[in-house]
Amino acid sequence: MREVLRQLDGQSLPPRKVLIADNGGTLSAADLTEMPLADRTELVSLPENPGYGAAVNVARDRLGHDALLVLTHDAVFGPGLAERLLDTLKQGAPTAGCAAPLLRFADNRERVFSAGGLVTAGGRASHLNEPRAAKPYPVAWVDGAIAMYTAAALEAIDWIAEEYFLYFEDVDTGWRLSQHGFESLIVPDEISYQQPGAHPMYLGIRNMVLFARKSGIPRAKNRAAVIRRVARESLGRLRRGKPSGIGEAIRGWRDGNRGLSGKP
16 A cells, blocks of 8 residues: 555656555554654545445545545556546546546566457456557556546546445446546556456356346346356366366356356
8 A cells, every 4th residue: 555655746747636545454653653644635434345345435425526546555557647548538528438548467567458348248357468459548447456537527426336246346436437428548648557466256147146136138048158158267277276266257157147246
C-alpha cells in the first residue's frame, strides 16, 4: 500500500482525495501517518472482506463530480497515469465512461497481461494480449486492477456489482456501461503493471454463470462455453501436476444456476 501511495504522490495530476478500502481490516489510522498523502487519505476498514465491488463502492458517497481512479494494492504505474486517463475520458466525452492503461505482468514486463477484454456469445471472458490500435480504442471491459471511471458513468450503472465477490466484476461493469451508452477505453501508450492471481475454479465458473443469467445469455450457449473453459483449464492444471478442479467447476455451475452469490 505504501508503494501505491508513493506513486500517487508523484502523479503529474495529484489526487484530491485518497480512499483506502482495507479488505481484512489490518490497517489503522496510525499507520497512515507514516505514509505519503496522509493529509488527504481516509481509511475505510472492511474487516469481513466483502469483496472487490464493495471495496470500490466505499467511494460512492465521497466522489462528488470527480473521476474515480481504482487501484489494487499491487498496482505499478507511471507518473502520468491519472492525467492521461482523465484526458482520454474528457476527449471521449460524453460517451467515454471508463479508461484504463495497457497492463503488463509485473514479473515479466515485456509480456502484456491485458490490452482490454472480450466476452464471447456464451459469456466467457478473456484478455486481449496485444493492443488493437496505437491510440485509445474501445473494448468490452477493462481489467479492474487499474481503471478510471467518470462519476456520471458510475451513477448511471449504480456503481460496481457486489454479488460476484471476486472475479467478473470488471466484465459486468463493462457490459453495464455499454448498456447505458458508455465506452470502456484502453490507452495503449500508458503502460502499467500488475501481477494477476490464479482464479479459483469455483468462483470463475459460478460468476461466469451469474453473469450469463444477468446479461441474458442463453443457457445452452453458456453451458457450452463453461464446458470449453473447464476442459481447457482442467487440462492445464493436470499438466502442472495439480488437481483438475472439475469438482469445483461442477459446484460453481450448480451454485451459479441457483443464483448463489457473494462471499463463499
